[in-house]
Amino acid sequence: MLRKITIIAVLLLSIAMMYACSKNEDEVTPEEKKITFSVPANFPAPAYNFEDNKLTNAGFALGRKLFYEARLSADKSVSCGSCHQQFAAFTQLDHKVSHGVNNCQGKRNTPPLFNLAWQKAFFWDGGVKNIETSPLNAITDACEMGTDIETIVAFLKNTAPYPDLFKQAFGSTEINSQLILKSITQFTAVLVSGNSKYDKVMRKEGGISFTANESAGFDLFKQKCTSCHAEPFFTDFSYRSNGLDLVSTDEGRSHITGLASDFGKFRVPTLRNIEYTSPYMHDGRFYSLDEVLEHYNSGVKASANLDAQLKNGIPLSSTEKEQIKAFLKTLTDNEFIKNTLYSES
Template sequence: MKIKLLVFAAGLLFIAGVNTFSGLADNAFNTGDTVLFKTPENFPSPVYTFQGNPLTLNGFKLGRELFYDPILSKDRSISCANCHQQFAAFAQLDHPVSHGVDDCLGTRNTPALFNLAWQQEFMWDGGVNHIEVSPLNALTSDCEMANNLPEIVDRLKKSDKYIALFQQAFHTTDINSQLLLKALTQFTGTLISANAKYDKVMRHEEGAQFDSEEAAGYTLFKAKCAACHREPLFTDLSYRSNGLDTRSDDAGRDTITHQDADHGLFKVPSLRNVEVSGPYMHDGRFDNLAQVLEHYNAGMASPDNLDPLFKPATKPGITLSMQEQTQLTAFLKTLTDHEFLTDPAFQDTHKNNEQYE
């Protein structure tokens, strides 16, 4: 099957701010009816706007090729996609923590990849502050891809395929680490998830409405969850303790700030696609949403820096009856973006024997 990627003549358009960037003639493109980068109308303006890294069809294709190619890992055994699986919202369904070369297991759960252009900091502890360098953590970690940039660049320079792809994308055969990271960003930066049932209801699309359980769950969500998981991104991008342990074995945000008050604090993850992106929490300790909700209801520890939102007068947590947990789960499932999870533009073209032109 051949899927045509159509190139718009207009500049890259960010609907939220109605801003166009001059000189980026071929920067917005789509496959069928799916726009790869156009700010959803119910989203704020993005943080990353591809200035300095003009988004092009060939740049996107190169980034996708690199994302799915095990050539980036030390022993050529795993690719970025091994830990970031599209059907799991580019998280990792089959391991609670990252699983790298030589069957090495990391210490933290693989984060989902979507709506990255709206983030200023990355990783569970916020240790990376720019989307273009965020792949470095996985590429160089001994327990993930265990490689280094000089070796990767050397491999790419010896590949006729990549010489041609870099020429098409950046008009140069001088492959370097900066262009490698920019290409990966042209792929990961366009992983936009904004077409869940929730979005269609918010946009008042024809026929889109919550059923009674979903509506009740949405009311509960706004009352009990939205302070941290702020709409429409469903995260406020802050770092908080949600009472997983009295004293966390993982220092979390303290690793970056070296402040004991930040010990065991982790970034609030987006709840978009949460139905499919388990296991949950920074260490993948919970297998399903029922366990997550029961943790908030009755399983929360009380570390000294437990977030104040979880400190009511009686016991730490968020009191949720079984009926309320059922209703909340129904609402959370409306955040699953099935179009994003199956979009052929984001798939491995070789695995699916498809060609993008």
């Protein structure tokens, strides 16, 4: 009898193991797969390393749930994920500026969310220096979520299953602003995009190579664009004026520094996943890469703080534009955009 029970147990274990192994990668939930923070081989060390915010499956899952929780906003209609949509590389597709509670429109384009662990400042003007506190901007902005952290804490304390989720993540049913922000950071800091065709070519993976058009575009890009859009993040994280207007209607970086020399300057955006992150510029004025390239070719205006490297624009022929576009599309990381671990559950 004992032998029969043992055989049955072994068979059941084998079936369970076969089932687990047969699951596709996109069917694995955060609870089943150990969540890790991975640094691509062609990336430098990050600025944020989870040293004081231990990354766990439970913490990540809680952060993801909070990211997609619309009931945290003033009118229960807007979540972080409303403006940061995964299919658009965590920006807001086809919206010039962010759209928040009560259909309120902000004044700046929603930036994409990925590779945040390498940033030392956030938003178009660099007004926040800590990834963990950056969600407070959206939470309190009247045209975004329109609420406050105290209201959110009270809601979570009295709404199932949040007390249990906080206990799983942090060992206690206590809910406070610090734990809310830490859990959201466990989700957002793990959003690493570093597996595009460009990355695979740079790492010499699987014999992958650029096409002739992509290669020509990469050469042009290195000649004309990398002084601002530096590899591997395709931004140098600086603040510059690229001559969109003679006089900017948005003060930009000077709102933070108080310096006239920073008026109309904005953070150089990453070009990674640019195929999915339209519209472009801090105010979302351009809907296509063709418009962007033509701006640099013929539309740069001599604003007072215009970046010196753009004094004569960036002359580009029609062929050169097509080649640069071909290269820019190699920066698309489809695995990141389709990764169900980052999707709303």
